[in-house]
Amino acid sequence: MFPKQEVVAMLLAGGQGSRLGVLTKKLAKPAVPFGGKYRIIDFPLSNCVNSGIEAVGILTQYQPLILNEYIGNGQPWDLDGMHSGVNCLSPYQAIKGADWYSGTANAIFQNINYIERYDPEYVVILSGDHIYKMDYNKMLDFHKGKNAACTIAVIDVPIDEASRFGILNTYDDGEIYEFDEKPEHPKSTNASMGIYIFSWKELKKYLEEDEIKEGSSHDFGKDVLPAMLAAGERMYAYPFSGYWKDVGTIDSLWEANMDLLDPNVTLDLRDIYSRNPMMPPHYVANEANVQNSLVADGCEVYGNLEFSILFAGVKIGKGATVNSSIIMPGAVIEEGANVQFAIVAENTVIGKNAKVGSTPENVDEKDAWGIAVIGANTVIPENGVVNAKEMIDSETEVASNEK
Amino acid sequence: MRSNDVLGFIFAGTLEKQIAELASSRTTASIPIGGKYRLVDFVLSNMSNSGINNVGIVAEKNFLSLTDHVGSGSAYDLSKRRSNLTLLTPYGGKGFSNYIETIYNMHGYLEHCREEYVMLDPGNIVTNFDYSPLFDFHSKKNADITLVYKNGVVPKGYNHPITIDFDENARVSRILVKPDNTDEVVNQVYGAVLLSKSLLIREIKNALSLNELDGKRLLQSITGRYRVFAYENRGYCAAISSKNDYFDFNMDLMKKEVRDELFNPKRPIYTKVRDDAPSRYGLKSKVRNSIIAQGCIIDGEVENCVISKGVYVGKGAKLSNCIVMQDSKIGNGTNLNYVIIDKDVTIKDGRALMGFDSYPIYIAKKSVV
Numbered sequence: 001m002f003p004k005q006e007v008v009a010m011l012l013a014g015g016q017g018s019r020l021g022v023l024t025k026k027l028a029k030p031a032v033p034f035g036g037k038y039r040i041i042d043f044p045l046s047n048c049v050n051s052g053i054e055a056v057g058i059l060t061q062y063q064p065l066i067l068n069e070y071i072g073n074g075q076p077w078d079l080d081g082m083h084s085g086v087n088c089l090s091p092y093q094a095i096k097g098a099d100w101y102s103g104t105a106n107a108i109f110q111n112i113n114y115i116e117r118y119d120p121e122y123v124v125i126l127s128g129d130h131i132y133k134m135d136y137n138k139m140l141d142f143h144k145g146k147n148a149a150c151t152i153a154v155i156d157v158p159i160d161e162a163s164r165f166g167i168l169n170t171y172d173d174g175e176i177y178e179f180d181e182k183p184e185h186p187k188s189t190n191a192s193m194g195i196y197i198f199s200w201k202e203l204k205k206y207l208e209e210d211e212i213k214e215g216s217s218h219d220f221g222k223d224v225l226p227a228m229l230a231a232g233e234r235m236y237a238y239p240f241s242g243y244w245k246d247v248g249t250i251d252s253l254w255e256a257n258m259d260l261l262d263p264n265v266t267l268d269l270r271d272i273y274s275r276n277p278m279m280p281p282h283y284v285a286n287e288a289n290v291q292n293s294l295v296a297d298g299c300e301v302y303g304n305l306e307f308s309i310l311f312a313g314v315k316i317g318k319g320a321t322v323n324s325s326i327i328m329p330g331a332v333i334e335e336g337a338n339v340q341f342a343i344v345a346e347n348t349v350i351g352k353n354a355k356v357g358s359t360p361e362n363v364d365e366k367d368a369w370g371i372a373v374i375g376a377n378t379v380i381p382e383n384g385v386v387n388a389k390e391m392i393d394s395e396t397e398v399a400s401n402e403k
Numbered sequence: 404m405r406s407n408d409v410l411g412f413i414f415a416g417t418l419e420k421q422i423a424e425l426a427s428s429r430t431t432a433s434i435p436i437g438g439k440y441r442l443v444d445f446v447l448s449n450m451s452n453s454g455i456n457n458v459g460i461v462a463e464k465n466f467l468s469l470t471d472h473v474g475s476g477s478a479y480d481l482s483k484r485r486s487n488l489t490l491l492t493p494y495g496g497k498g499f500s501n502y503i504e505t506i507y508n509m510h511g512y513l514e515h516c517r518e519e520y521v522m523l524d525p526g527n528i529v530t531n532f533d534y535s536p537l538f539d540f541h542s543k544k545n546a547d548i549t550l551v552y553k554n555g556v557v558p559k560g561y562n563h564p565i566t567i568d569f570d571e572n573a574r575v576s577r578i579l580v581k582p583d584n585t586d587e588v589v590n591q592v593y594g595a596v597l598l599s600k601s602l603l604i605r606e607i608k609n610a611l612s613l614n615e616l617d618g619k620r621l622l623q624s625i626t627g628r629y630r631v632f633a634y635e636n637r638g639y640c641a642a643i644s645s646k647n648d649y650f651d652f653n654m655d656l657m658k659k660e661v662r663d664e665l666f667n668p669k670r671p672i673y674t675k676v677r678d679d680a681p682s683r684y685g686l687k688s689k690v691r692n693s694i695i696a697q698g699c700i701i702d703g704e705v706e707n708c709v710i711s712k713g714v715y716v717g718k719g720a721k722l723s724n725c726i727v728m729q730d731s732k733i734g735n736g737t738n739l740n741y742v743i744i745d746k747d748v749t750i751k752d753g754r755a756l757m758g759f760d761s762y763p764i765y766i767a768k769k770s771v772v
Binding site: 036076270271272274276278279280281282288289290293297305309 | 438673693697
């Protein structure tokens with residue numbers, strides 16, 4: 001028997017995150033490493049725990065192995081309660097047959113049983129591709145105060161960027177009257193953060209209706225929310241202020257990491273929980289030079305490090321230079337290598353004197369410049385060259401600068 | 404002998420009088436060391452990695468930090484259906500004045516455990532040691548007692564070190580308690596002893612009935628009566644017996660070969676996890692030859708130091724040859740050389756403290772300088 005939970009959180013973690021290219025080749029986007037020791041999913045999970053939500057369902061579909069293993073029994077997030085906690089929910093076979101999750105709404109629909117066993121009043125729908133800290137309780141209070149069927153968190157974005165987001169147009173009291181997905185001429189700057197609170201009774205009704213509706217893509221943004229609005233449900237926008245960043249692209253992932261080095265960005269990592277690798281403290285050698293960087297346990301730094309983020313167990317060899325880059329767990333940068341404006345994924349080896357990425361000033365054409373990305377378990381040979389904006393993995397051939 | 408047939412039995416207060424300052428508010432076993440560990444992490448990890456499932460830790464006093472640190476033992480994988488970590492503290496008003504009485508007072512626990520053998524350990528040794536070959540050695544030699552020894556110079560804090568002589572078969576012929584601690588190289592026994600539980604309890608009861616309360620004498624007296632063998636710990640092994648040993652070991656961590664051996668990823672050293680962010684280096688930071696744990700903010704200059712979790716080093720601060728324990732704040736423009744700074748200490752802006760290689764200054768927990 002499961003004790004009643006007022007709120008159940010459902011975290012959508014099934015997407016491929018194809019815009020992250022080689023970084024999500026073998027793992028789901030929410031499992032992408034972030035900020036020197038975290039994975040993206042640590043942020044919404046820690047937010048849940050810090051908001052007192054004790055039941056969290058994680059909907060997995062694309063490459064779930066690493067994500068499942070990482071979540072485990074939920075102990076690092078205190079989500080290992082006797083009758084609550086975290087569960088990874090994959091598509092499954094039932095009497096009627098088996099179906100993949102065909103859309104975000106369908107993923108929740110297929111797990112109505114999971115939600116109902118807690119008999120909740122409210123369901124929070126979260127996505128696994130944003131970096132932010134938020135007290136969902138405040139949003140829930142807002143939702144209750146408005147007696148809403150659905151509340152969507154919004155953040156104020158600059159007007160010239162508004163056409164990249166889903167914009168919510170509201171009356172003065174926050175009631176939504178229109179959804180405007182990536183509008184050419186935005187009427188407001190309230191961008192949806194992909195965080196929804198629903199009163200469960202209403203959501204369940206609309207999920208069931210949507211499931212049998214012909215032509216529906218079973219997506220929250222495209223189908224369920226418009227249907228609710230059309231039916232005249234009370235839907236409100238909850239204004240959020242604070243750090244929030246979508247990390248769905250290489251550029252934004254790189255920027256969000258670099259934001260951690262910016263003293264003006266107020267994102268306190270102290271109550272973000274994660275699984276901790278069992279490694280000793282890091283070592284900085286005599287000949288090393290470390291400035292304005294984040295360094296995790298288990299690293300050994302013999303080279304030069306500037307404006308960079310080192311995850312656990314990274315080795316930087318003598319005379320190597322790492323600048324404005326993100327080096328994920330277990331990667332090795334050998335002696336004399338030069339890594340600039342790059343993301344280097346797990347367990348990759350950058351050979352001696354290899355050159356990866358470049359500064360924006362060193363590229364003739366502005367458009368040719370971008371963050372260089374190297375996928376997991378890749379070996380860049382000695383003297384290898386990876387140009388700016390190039391994205392390679394273990395199956396790509398690498399040029400050489402050997403004379 | 405299988406590892407799961409051996410009970411681990413650790414003494415938490417070993418040499419606490421010799422390490423008075425560091426152990427003033429805690430047990431020897433819970434002295435913070437190496438940036439993110441406590442001394443006991445090494446022996447607990449070694450036991451767990453060697454397949455020992457059941458461990459008791461004897462602590463007479465000041466065990467708050469120890470209980471807080473080891474908790475249920477889950478960090479060492481010692482808290483499952485078939486594995487256990489038990490903290491053994493005085494009860495019923497019985498004293499823990501010496502080893503013999505202590506073990507006797509715990510005979511109820513010892514008899515209750517289903518293991519046939521006991522691995523005694525002093526808990527003050529930093530080493531990455533695999534017990535399994537020792538267990539094989541004990542069986543193969545058909546030994547009653549196996550003593551682990553270290554060949555080298557005895558650390559300064561041992562006033563009356565125990566040394567052994569043995570024959571070519573590693574059978575111990577003599578156990579000596581040295582009247583003084585010299586610089587000569589000897590085979591020192593530091594307290595890691597493997598024997599059967601029944602033998603231990605029998606000998607302890609015998610000793611008590613003869614009013615013989617000296618553990619070293621007891622060890623000497625049984626050499627002739629049992630098959631006692633010697634097993635060498637050939638790896639890196641630092642016994643923490645004084646403030647100077649403590650300082651020297653921390654400085655040893657700057658050596659790559661020491662780190663590689665102690666922190667062998669195949670036999671990790673576990674510790675209680677704290678959710679610290681990665682350490683952050685400021686724009687003007689300058690760090691040379693140092694060990695730094697997570698959760699730190701380094702804005703100053705750090706050289707030959709071990710900096711623990713959550714430490715702040717202010718702008719323009721200069722730290723050389725220092726050990727800083729967790730959550731201490733080192734103010735702007737300070738100048739510190741050869742200083743051991745305990746937990747939660749505040750060094751205010753502009754202060755200067757100078758110790759010396761052979762005499763590092765110690766700043767007590769929660770002090771404000």
